Amino acid sequence: MLGRAVHMARAVCSMSTHSLRRHGAKISSVRFIHGPQVPPAEPVSADASIGSQDDTSELYALERSSPLVHTRLTYLSPETRPQGKRAIAYVPMSSHVFNTAPHQHAMHMAVVYYLDALRSGTASTKSRSDVAYSGKKLRPQKGTGRARLSDAGNPMLRGGGVAHGPKPRDFKTDLPRKVRELALRSALSARFREGRLHVVPSLDWYAPPMSTNKLARLLSAKQWTNTLFLTAPRDPVSPVANERGSMRPSSVNLMYTDQQLTRHAQYIRHFALAQRNLPDVDLVRLHELPPHPRPRLEHAKQPGELHAYQVLEFQRIVLDMGALEWLEEKLGGSLVHQVYAEEMLRWREERNPSASDEDAFSPSTSSISESENSASSGLSSTSDTASSMQSPTPP
Structure with a gap:
């Protein structure tokens, strides 16, 4: 009976899908659910001839959630805030990276994987063949009336070898790449939903290099005492495999020019010395992380990528704009932006074919505009209101 019910439910879903397509409904941006749900307030399509959704139907179309989330732009120090009107700026981020449902089991496996890789595995004991004793039999096998014994290295004797003792070994375990990426996205999303993920324009620190006390007081005032700072240069060059829509964005390394690396090293130097x-x-300098898998040397066994354990170890995460771009490129957020932009442009053309290319909606437009020297001076302009950054949802 259960199999027959599942078969009938699939048949009903298939028939309803074909019915919507026959009447010209757009079903690319909706998903179907079963059950006594409340129908949406607005119809999915503007065509009034569709009559498949009546009061007794249990099949409704729900709109897809927005692929973008926004967070308020904060500043490390008052010197990095742009002069003039102090407006509140919001930074768009990929929901695929920063607002996914946290997967607890994936994070648990990632933490175990990371800690296993950090184990040195140097515990060692001497077995009966390693102790400095002769291999001569202590007494004859028979005739003495006592228990039989072998040599002096017998584990039953005091000073003998250890039976089945530990030996140096590698405790590393394997974890699929997709699980590691899911765990990292889950950890970032958990911190974002808790309100403990912050984005700053840059980590410029204008104080003297050794002014640790001033930085400590500033972080204490912001309640950033237990914080992980992530940084990277701005505007990475996307590899060819990523530009073509590769299904493995983390399998390639982002590329930066020498000028970008030099400029980033200059403005991050004082902050690194102070913290x-x-x-x-x-x-953590994300662009300096070695690629994964890293050759496991005898005295350097650790994962060669940003790991979920490093994010979960700290209570707060602070990203600069370069780190935000790095994470979205490595975790597939840039691909989500590209696909969403193509869908919105296609939807715009279908609704208004006569619209010019200049009026087409571009969902990747940010609420902030940055000049060429933004790495050293922060953002040049911000949006006036948060409502200007709300992304419209396709019908």
């Missing part, structure tokens, strides 16, 4: 003596504060 290195602070407890519970760490700085």
Whole structure:
């Protein structure tokens, strides 16, 4: 009976889908659910001739959630805030990277995988063949009336070898790439939903390099005492495989020019020197992470990528604009932006074919505009209101 019910439900869903397509309904941006759900307030299509959704039907079309989320732009110090009107700026981020449903089991497996890779595996004991004793039999096998014994290295004797003791070995385990990426996206999304993920224009620090006390007071005032800072240069060059829509965006490394690397190293130098003596504060240069898998040397066993454990270890995460671009490129967020832009342009052309290319909607437009020297001076302009950054949802 259960199999027959499932078969009938699939048949009803298929018939309804074909009915919507026959009447010209757009079903590319909706998903179907079963059950006593409340119908949407607005119809999916403007065609009034569609009559498949009546009061007794249990099949409704729900709109797809927006692929973009927004977070308020914060500033590390007052010197990095642009002069003039202090408007609230919101930064668009990919929902695929920063607003996915946290997968607890994937994060647990990722943490175990990371800690296994950090184990040195140097525990060692001497077996009966390693102890410095002769291999001569202690007493004859028979005739003494006592228990039989072998040599002095017998594990039953005091000073003998250890039976089945630990030996140096590698504790590394394997975890698929997709699971590692899911765990990292889950960790970032968990911090974002908790309100503990912040985005800053840059990590410019104009104080002297060794002014650790001033940075400590600033972070304490912002309640960023247990914080992981992530940084990378701006505007990475997307590899060819990623531009073509590769299904493995993390399998290729982002490329930066020498000028970008030099400029980033200059403005990050003072902050790196000031924070290195602070407890519970760490700085990760994402563009300097070695590729994965990393050759596991004898004294350097650790995962060669940003891992979910590093995100979960700290209570707050602070990203600069370069780190935000790096994460979206590596975790497939840029591909989601591209697909969403193509769908919105196609939807715009279908509704208004006479619209010019200049009036077409581009969902990747940011609420902030940055000049060429934004890496050292912060953002040049911000949006006036948060409502200007709300992305319209396709019908």
